[in-house]
Amino acid sequence: MNVMVTGGCGFIGSNLVKWLRKNRPSWKVVNYDKLTYAGNLENFKELENDPNHVFVKGDIGNRELVDHVIRSHKIDAIMHLAAESHVDRSILGPEAFIVTNVLGTNVLLEAARHAKLNRFLMVSTDEVYGSLGPTGFFTETTPLDPSSPYSSSKASADLITLAYEHTFGLDVVVTRCSNNYGPFQFPEKLIPLMVVNALHDRPLPVYGDGTNVRDWLHVDDHCSALVTALEKGKKGGVYNIGGNSERQNIQIVKAILGLVGKPESLIKHVTDRLGHDKRYAIDATKMKTELGWAPSHVFEKALAETVKWYVDNRPWWERVMSGEYKKYFDTQYSARLS
Numbered sequence: 553m554n555v556m557v558t559g560g561c562g563f564i565g566s567n568l569v570k571w572l573r574k575n576r577p578s579w580k581v582v583n584y585d586k587l588t589y590a591g592n593l594e595n596f597k598e599l600e601n602d603p604n605h606v607f608v609k610g611d612i613g614n615r616e617l618v619d620h621v622i623r624s625h626k627i628d629a630i631m632h633l634a635a636e637s638h639v640d641r642s643i644l645g646p647e648a649f650i651v652t653n654v655l656g657t658n659v660l661l662e663a664a665r666h667a668k669l670n671r672f673l674m675v676s677t678d679e680v681y682g683s684l685g686p687t688g689f690f691t692e693t694t695p696l697d698p699s700s701p702y703s704s705s706k707a708s709a710d711l712i713t714l715a716y717e718h719t720f721g722l723d724v725v726v727t728r729c730s731n732n733y734g735p736f737q738f739p740e741k742l743i744p745l746m747v748v749n750a751l752h753d754r755p756l757p758v759y760g761d762g763t764n765v766r767d768w769l770h771v772d773d774h775c776s777a778l779v780t781a782l783e784k785g786k787k788g789g790v791y792n793i794g795g796n797s798e799r800q801n802i803q804i805v806k807a808i809l810g811l812v813g814k815p816e817s818l819i820k821h822v823t824d825r826l827g828h829d830k831r832y833a834i835d836a837t838k839m840k841t842e843l844g845w846a847p848s849h850v851f852e853k854a855l856a857e858t859v860k861w862y863v864d865n866r867p868w869w870e871r872v873m874s875g876e877y878k879k880y881f882d883t884q885y886s887a888r889l890s
């Protein structure tokens with residue numbers, strides 16, 4: 553099996569590539585990534601001399617290069633993770649989200665269709681469903697109702713993928729997962745951002761009152777779910793993936809402060825995110841009953857391990873936070889924190 557992983561140098565992609573090399577050692581993994589600010593080849597030190605991990609630097613919008621990679625590596629399936637992934641950046645500038653998430657996905661689908669690939673796994677998100685009130689869960693039949701430029705671009709890609717199955721008969725599977733946490737997450741997202749700020753004794757910027765709820769899943773559980781969906785999912789199937797771990801943002805921030813031994817006085821409630829979704833909660837029954845998948849990590853324990861990873865891997869995040877990140881941090885937070 554030769555699999556092309558797009559976005560394989562990002563947070564989930566790099567964990568997935570390593571998961572595949574460990575658990576599917578006979579597969580060749582072609583890691584196709586543009587290396588935006590979020591992509592990092594340093595995530596692969598242990599795979600440096602691995603002949604079954606091939607890195608190709610490329611944009612998913614480059615049809616010629618995508619075709620070439622599919623042909624030359626005899627690709628059987630694509631696991632499509634490449635995306636602009638941060639909601640706050642999509643509010644500051646939506647265009648890159650449309651270009652990569654919508655148009656780029658379409659380029660890949662066209663390439664997959666013409667190459668007659670066996671399977672195209674579209675890694676979508678629970679954010680395509682929009683926001684929930686205090687009760688209820690998203691199921692696979694919940695109507696899509698995205699709110700941010702990010703989630704709208706993901707919903708577009710998700711639906712276009714399903715249209716390729718319906719219209720052209722391409723074998724696609726779509727997964728919609730909740731918030732991931734774990735090692736190698738870029739420190740613009742809630743958990744690593746708060747750990748890094750706490751370690752620097754900087755204020756922890758909680759949007760609004762901090763009662764927004766997310767359902768958290770360890771990245772390794774997401775990886776095992778993606779491979780399960782790739783191997784066993786039904787053609788044209790949509791699968792929700794979640795961790796049964798709903799938490800308010802403020803609970804997470806306080807837990808992080810406790811884990812690194814810093815005072816809660818570092819918490820600063822700041823101007824809310826525009827259009828901030830209140831609550832996400834996933835019903836992942838279909839993954840369990842149809843495909844036999846269930847998460848294995850327990851949130852509090854795995855959060856403590858994750859926080860420890862950031863404490864122990866300071867040079868990794870110091871390097872990724874130099875350069876472009878500084879500009880983003882100032883634009884996003886300087887008015888909020890002053």
Ligand code: NAD
Nearest residue numbers: 559561562563564586587588590591611612634635637732
């Ligand atoms: P990330 O931002 O950490 O990584 C994205 C990767 O895609 C980077 O390596 C980047 O270089 C690459 N990339 C961006 N634009 C590209 C382009 N035009 N061509 C090729 N490569 C490009 O993102 P992540 O958090 O790892 O998320 C991966 C996928 O999972 C995304 O599709 C995201 O929507 C989805 N997802 C993420 C979460 C989460 O909690 N992080 C939850 C559900 C779904």
Ligand code: TDX
Nearest residue numbers: 637638639677679730731740741742757758759764801
């Ligand atoms: O500084 C912050 N302060 C804050 O209160 C940041 C960065 C976030 N938050 C809040 C906003 C959200 O309610 O924390 C929550 C989580 O925020 P993010 O880490 O930005 O994640 P979210 O917006 O929920 O989206 C994530 O989950 C779904 C990923 O970034 C997406 O790629 C994925 O599709």
